[in-house]
Amino acid sequence: MRIIMFSGPRNISTTMMRSFESRPDTEVRDEPFYGWYLKTxxxxxxxxxxxxxxxxxxxxxxxxxxxxxxxxxxYVFEKHIAFHFADISDFGWLKGAKVLHLIRDPRAMVASYKNKYDDVRPIIDSYRVQRRLYKQSPAPVIDAGDILKAPGAMLRALCAALDMPFMEEMLSWEAGPRASDGVWADHWYDAVRASTGFKPYEERALTLSPELEEVAKACAEDYAFFHERRLTL
Known part of the structure; x- marks a missing residue:
């Protein structure tokens, strides 16, 4: 069974990929449309x-x-960054797969993405793509903050929503790179490569520039839409 996760950038998506890859019955695919997105x-x-x-x-x-x-x-777990599909209307390749949406507070996403890349506006496109897909076919929604607060319980709930068994192996893994990582891991995955599990949740006070606040504000309605529909315990 294919499990397809749509997420915005800087949203523990790679940590989720690590979690699923830790299962003995699952292989992962890391952003398989990334090369196509860059080319087009x-x-x-x-x-x-x-x-x-x-x-x-x-x-x-x-x-x-x-x-x-x-x-x-x-199982095959596919991690996809939603803004890669901002100009795409053909999602026939999702047929027969289980889809899930990973969300995060836009202010936290903007702050984290800015540390790695200057143009944070694609975060807006990510939420718009995810909302468009959800309206076409509702699917489980998980919030990164909820996962970090209670990884075991939330992963159990997610697995139940996906009709797959939960495995304790999803909660921990060995540090280091993976053969499944995209080559971009050298730029983006330093924290994940150092991790051995889900990091504890931290409430952080964020100070954003006016420009970054505008981007976060542009995502607020879509985030609220998903937050109301997310899996809860």
């Missing part, structure tokens, strides 16, 4: 050339790879 959008992301050289950049090739049946583990 022209976005000047860190390691752009290396990323495009490391993976397929043709839409049809990526879809065929994801949707082709193959013998393997019981």
């Amino acid at each position: 959008s022209g976005a000047d992301h860190p390691m752009r050339a290396e990323i495009m050289a490391s993976m397929p950049t043709d839409w049809a090739d990526v879809v065929e790879d994801l949707c082709s049946p193959a013998a393997g583990p019981a």
Whole structure:
């Protein structure tokens, strides 16, 4: 079974990928459309050339790879950054898969993304894509803050919503890189590579510039929409 997670950037999405990869019955796919997104959008992301050289950049090739049946583990977990699909209307490649949405307080996302990349406006597109998909087909929603506050309980609830068994292995893993990590991990995954589990939740006072506050404000309505519909204990 394919499990497809849509998330914005800087939203514990890679930690969630680590969690699912820790299961003995699951393999993961790390942002398989990233190379295609860079090629078609022209976005000047860190390691752009290396990323495009490391993976397929043709839409049809990526879809065929994801949707082709193959013998393997019981579950395949796909991590997708939602803004990669801002200009896409064809989501037929989701057919037959279990979809979930990962959300986070936009102010926290903006602050974290700004530490790694200057243009934070794609966060707005991520929420808009996720909301459009949800309206077409409602799916489980989880908030990053809820996961960090109670990882075991929330993962059990998520697994139940996805019709899959929970496994204790999802709560811890060995530090270090993974062969499944995209080549962009050298820029983005320093904290995850140092981790051995879900970090404790921290309430942080954030001070954002007026420009960053405007981006967070533009996401507020969509975040509230999802927050009201998220899984709770």
